[in-house]
Amino acid sequence: MQQLSLPEVVEPPPLGGQLLKWIGSKYRVAGKIARHFPKDYEAFIEPFLGSGAMIATVAPERGLGGDRFGPLVEIWRTLVSEPETLKNWYAVRWHTIASKGKKEAYADCLASYNSRPNGADFVFLCRACYGGVVRFRKNDGFMSTPCGIHDPISPKSFSARVDAWHLRLRHCEFLQADYRELMQRAGPGDLVYCDPPYTHSQTILYGAQEFDLAELMEEIAMCKLRGARVALSIDGVKKSGADICQIEIPTGLFKQEILVDCGRSMLRRFQLEGRDAEDEVVADRLLLTF
Numbered sequence: 001m002q003q004l005s006l007p008e009v010v011e012p013p014p015l016g017g018q019l020l021k022w023i024g025s026k027y028r029v030a031g032k033i034a035r036h037f038p039k040d041y042e043a044f045i046e047p048f049l050g051s052g053a054m055i056a057t058v059a060p061e062r063g064l065g066g067d068r069f070g071p072l073v074e075i076w077r078t079l080v081s082e083p084e085t086l087k088n089w090y091a092v093r094w095h096t097i098a099s100k101g102k103k104e105a106y107a108d109c110l111a112s113y114n115s116r117p118n119g120a121d122f123v124f125l126c127r128a129c130y131g132g133v134v135r136f137r138k139n140d141g142f143m144s145t146p147c148g149i150h151d152p153i154s155p156k157s158f159s160a161r162v163d164a165w166h167l168r169l170r171h172c173e174f175l176q177a178d179y180r181e182l183m184q185r186a187g188p189g190d191l192v193y194c195d196p197p198y199t200h201s202q203t204i205l206y207g208a209q210e211f212d213l214a215e216l217m218e219e220i221a222m223c224k225l226r227g228a229r230v231a232l233s234i235d236g237v238k239k240s241g242a243d244i245c246q247i248e249i250p251t252g253l254f255k256q257e258i259l260v261d262c263g264r265s266m267l268r269r270f271q272l273e274g275r276d277a278e279d280e281v282v283a284d285r286l287l288l289t290f
Helices: 027-034 053-058 070-081 083-094 096-100 102-115 119-128 155-169 179-183 213-225 266-271
Strands: 002-005 044-046 063-067 172-176 191-194 229-240 243-245 256-264 281-288
Touching: 027 053, 027 256, 044 053, 044 179, 053 063, 053 155, 053 191, 063 070, 063 179, 070 083, 070 119, 070 155, 070 172, 083 096, 083 119, 083 155, 096 102, 102 119, 179 191, 179 213, 191 213, 213 229
Parallel strands: 002 256, 044 063, 044 191, 063 172, 191 229
Antiparallel strands: 229 243, 229 281, 256 281
16 A cells, blocks of 8 residues: 655635534645545545535535434534524524623533434534533433533624535535445445544544444445545544554555644543643544545
8 A cells, every 4th residue: 555644734724714613623634635535526425524624625516425413414404505594503502601601601502402402502512612522421322521611703703604614515415324324325436535433542422432443444345346436534643541543454445545644632632631632643544545
């Protein structure tokens, strides 16, 4: 497998800022990654949607994004079909900060969400929670991330981001579905980008509890047999406590491997409760079947 390193100086993605705060978001490195994508694909498919940074950076003429998490998909569908509604969801909850204070406004929104999971509450929680670390308790499924230390962006700033992201995603469809279902839709000429949950010490996060890397590799192999091209972002070099994490990749599945520097680990900063995380550097491997 050919191994490459990406240059450090790249232009930021043309998105005007992240729409959602999301742990593991590729927003800051989306431009680096996208420059290695082919230009002649038929449809762009992203089965682990998360922050949507990659599909929005690519801005495909035919795009399909998905996730099994309903409230997240509700946000993306509303962005495409009713952007003013999405702006209003955020503004209504943001304005409660003035009367209640940030922590109480966040706590009320979190309680509302946990009583009935929905996109309207979740979009504010993503912007206001600690570092975009969306985690859920295993015993009852409740979101348990505390309020972040920074003030969430204003409705005016959020509205501008909605407009920018709507323009780039207006040709995309978003589905609530398991990643296998979306990948099985990929055919000849399509491009699939996979950014699955981190595989080491992240079982507290949404999506990581039941994820099986070996099953994903099987789906990638099937996509390749059908003539689709696949790009995979996966753990490369990362510290988890005292361990250096490395992932085994099936021989012959990918043609290229590129190391992408992702900076400091927000998850470890959260786990360390503000203590020094200088040594917690994350580097992803970008693996390409083409």
